[in-house]
Amino acid sequence: MAADHVDVLIVGAGLSGVGAAVHLGRECPGKTYAVLEARGAIGGTWDLFRYPGVRSDSDMYTLGYSFKPWTDPKAIADGDSIRAYVRQTAREYDVERHIRFHHRALRAxxxxxxxxxxxxAHRDDTGEDVTLTCGFLFTNSGYYRYDEGYTPRFPGVDRYAGTVVHPQHWPDDLDYAGKRVVVIGSGATAVTVVPAMAERAAHVTMLQRSPTYVIALPSRDPFADAARRWLPP
Known part of the structure; x- marks a missing residue:
């Protein structure tokens, strides 16, 4: 069977992949392209991560698209808002029809x-193997294996009678109300999840290897709010 050919093949339909597709369509309208997405939805990280309080740790005026400026009052945006922003962009710029869902790129x-x-590539929905050719391959899949997540080895964890959860595989039905919780780590995910869980849990402890410098800032940017009234996007 002959392989499908496109001028440009983009891997990943998250924030970066959708942005790449829009720029390609605007700057090189004569080029053909396809987007391979291993999962069944647009949004990448912002569709996969569903742990409590998930949000960006960068302001969206910087992280967002130059051709579609972020207009939400919250500069440090929550995951739902970012996912909606990426999906709206894919619809507005006709990227959706170029996306091949459930196509997991394996090698090139x-x-x-x-x-x-x-x-x-492998189609996770049908089990088929697919071959494509292109003149330019652009990977927008990040540098982590987001669908697996790193789990350190904790000797004795098999004897633990409580619930162990990885934030990248957060169960929809997890009820932690009134529970005593330990969050291992103090990176961006931990700083996000601890205050969100503290609203319902009996007690939340952050267990960290080394001290972290943390300051509290509002999710809204007062300067941006003021500038928006006077300056163009």
Whole structure:
């Protein structure tokens, strides 16, 4: 079976992948392209992560698109708002029809003689193996395996009678109301999840290896709020 060919193949339909597709469509309208997305939804990180309080740790005026400026009052935005922003962008700029969902890119091979990439993907929905070729391969899949997540080895955890949860695989039905919780780590995820869980849990303890410098800031940017009244997007 002949492989599908496009000028540009984008891997990932998250914030970066959708942005890449829009820029390509605007700057090179004559180029054909496809977007491979391993999961069944647009949004990448912001669709996958559903732990309490999930939000950006960068202001969205910087993280957002230059062609679609962030207009929400919250500069430090929650996950739901960012996911909606990415999906709205994909609809507005006709990116959706170029996305091939459930296509997990496995490997790519470059051939100098033909100046082409051959990309091998697997369809998680049908079990089929798919081959595509392209002149330019653009990966927007990040540098972590988001669907697995790193879990350190904790000797004796098998004897623990409580519930162990990884934030990247947060159960929809997890009830932690009135429970005593320990959050291991003090990075961006921990700083996000601790105050959110503290609203319902009996007690939340952050267990960290080394001290972290943390300051409290409002989610709204007063300067941006004021500037928005006088300056264009």
């Amino acid at each position: 091979e470059w051939d100098s003689a033909t100046a082409r990439w051959t990309v091998h």
